[in-house]
Amino acid sequence: NAGVMQNPRHLVRRRGQEARLRCSPMKGHSHVYWYRQLPEEGLKFMVYLQKENIIDESGMPKERFSAEFPKEGPSILRIQQVVRGDSAAYFCASSLQGGSTDTQYFGPGTRLTVL
Amino acid sequence: AQKITQTQPGMFVQEKEAVTLDCTYDTSDQSYGLFWYKQPSSGEMIFLIYQGSYDEQNATEGRYSLNFQKARKSANLVISASQLGDSAMYFCAMREGDTDKLIFGTGTRLQVFP
Numbered sequence: 001n002a003g004v005m006q007n008p009r010h011l012v013r014r015r016g017q018e019a020r021l022r023c024s025p026m027k028g029h030s031h032v033y034w035y036r037q038l039p040e041e042g043l044k045f046m047v048y049l050q051k052e053n054i055i056d057e058s059g060m061p062k063e064r065f066s067a068e069f070p071k072e073g074p075s076i077l078r079i080q081q082v083v084r085g086d087s088a089a090y091f092c093a094s095s096l097q098g099g100s101t102d103t104q105y106f107g108p109g110t111r112l113t114v115l
Numbered sequence: 116a117q118k119i120t121q122t123q124p125g126m127f128v129q130e131k132e133a134v135t136l137d138c139t140y141d142t143s144d145q146s147y148g149l150f151w152y153k154q155p156s157s158g159e160m161i162f163l164i165y166q167g168s169y170d171e172q173n174a175t176e177g178r179y180s181l182n183f184q185k186a187r188k189s190a191n192l193v194i195s196a197s198q199l200g201d202s203a204m205y206f207c208a209m210r211e212g213d214t215d216k217l218i219f220g221t222g223t224r225l226q227v228f229p
Contacts, residue, residue, distance in 0.1 A: 033216065042119075042206055042219035043160070056216060091160060098215050101148045101167050106160035 002027055004094050004107035005074075012113045013082045021077040021110045025094030032075045033104060034067060037089040049075060050098075082114045118142065119209050121220035128197045128227055135182070136192040136223045138207030144168075148210045149190040150217065151181065155203040163205075166190055197227045 005024040013019050025032050030051055035043040048056040049069035060067065064082075069075040079086055089111050093104035120139045128134035140149065151163040166174045166181045174181040182191040194201055204224050208217040 031215070035217070035219075042221050043208075043217070045216035045218070048215050056214070059216065089158060093160075093217075095215075101146075101165075101210075103150065103162055103165055104210075104217060105162055106152070108159040111158070 004092055004105055006090075006092050006107035006110050008110060009108060010111050010113070012115060014115050015083055016081050019079040019082050019086070019112055019114075021079075021090050021092075021112070023075040023077070023092030023094075023107060025075070025092075026105055029094035029096050029105075031095045031098045031102075032069050033093045033095070034075075034077050035091045035093065037091060037109075039088075043091060046077075079112075082112070084114050087112055087114045118218045119207055119220035121207055121223050123223045124221075125224045125226070128194075128225065130199060130227055130229050131196055133193060133195045134197055134225065136194070136205050136207075136225065138190045138192065138220060140188050140190060140207075140209050142188075142209065142211055144211045144213075146211075149181070149183070150208045150210070151179070151190075151192045152206045152208060153201075153203045154206060154222070155200075160206075164192065194225075199227050199229065201225060202227045 032049045034046040037043045045059040047067045064080045066078045089109045091109045093106045095102045095104045147168045149166045153161045164176045164179045178195045180193045204222045206222045207220045
């Protein structure tokens, strides 16, 4: 499977726990993006990363959320001390070059449910 | 100001007919990209078609074509010969010149009936 991989597909956490979402980009892609989709809404940009660098985190909440894309391994979106409002689908996308004309390919998403 | 507007929350089309899903956008950049994605009930986001702001020809990909009217800032998706499997949410998105993030519309739910 050469597509964008995300795991887990479904994640259930209790309030106050930590959620870790993983994303492996398509082979050869070094640009990773995270989006959040609330029920019945479109996707909202959260953060854009290249290997070992955060390029744009303008969509990330200031507290409890962090993201990384290490030199080796998948990109991780971490949500600390989750609250019910964090329940959403989190999508990762990757692209080859970045830039306005480059297509972003999405993974299947992780559906986070906070009890 | 909303950057991407999809005014049709839901659309119905009969199998084998064509359907147009509307999308208008707002940007002051000269260089931008427009994208359409399909989200079936299973939830994944599937890339369908791309149109660059400098492309003179309308983009086509199989049964999908993009009716790009730059002066009107519209980028409507046309699906020809609809199939039952086309039933899904469809999102229009834009990526502006010097940013890398996609801005999505609120989506249109398409239902194809036999």
